[in-house]
Amino acid sequence: MIGVCTLMCAGAKTASAQCGLALKDEVMKDKDIVGKATYLKDFRVRLEAVTASKKQKEEFSILLNKGTHYRFTVKADSACTDQIILKLYDFTKFYGSNYDESDGMSYTSFDFFCAKTQVYYISLSFAQGREGCAAAVVSYIGNY
Numbered sequence: 001m002i003g004v005c006t007l008m009c010a011g012a013k014t015a016s017a018q019c020g021l022a023l024k025d026e027v028m029k030d031k032d033i034v035g036k037a038t039y040l041k042d043f044r045v046r047l048e049a050v051t052a053s054k055k056q057k058e059e060f061s062i063l064l065n066k067g068t069h070y071r072f073t074v075k076a077d078s079a080c081t082d083q084i085i086l087k088l089y090d091f092t093k094f095y096g097s098n099y100d101e102s103d104g105m106s107y108t109s110f111d112f113f114c115a116k117t118q119v120y121y122i123s124l125s126f127a128q129g130r131e132g133c134a135a136a137v138v139s140y141i142g143n144y
Helices: 020-029
Strands: 008-010 038-047 058-064 068-076 084-089 094-097 109-113 118-126 132-143
Touching: 020 038, 020 068, 020 132, 038 058, 038 118, 068 084, 068 118, 084 132, 094 109, 118 132
Parallel strands: none
Antiparallel strands: 008 058, 038 132, 058 118, 068 109, 068 132, 084 094, 084 118
16 A cells, blocks of 8 residues: 555645534545545645635645545535535646536545646635635545
């Protein structure tokens, strides 16, 4: 399980325990979404409402390994009325998201089959720019 051992993250922000840890635990309890996936890392954010002078987005970096199947799962606080958006990309390419901009649908999770070992970036934001907190969980599904 070299893929699990070499997973690294930088820049994770810590939110209050009510916001972040409870959301992470909710994601991990939902076996319909997580299945038999192995927890690797979580990112917790508390985002303020968008204003003319302030953008609403948190970005994180993560090292993902070639030949590994990952699952990215998101959950917003129950008090939040907005959809959380997770985007996965590197410096030159967008790889995936849980949000379909063409129809405004958001999904709880999406899977990523990593074709290249490198640093990837994750951004978390809300579709309508409202205030709220959310958690994103990265899980290991297996090697392919």
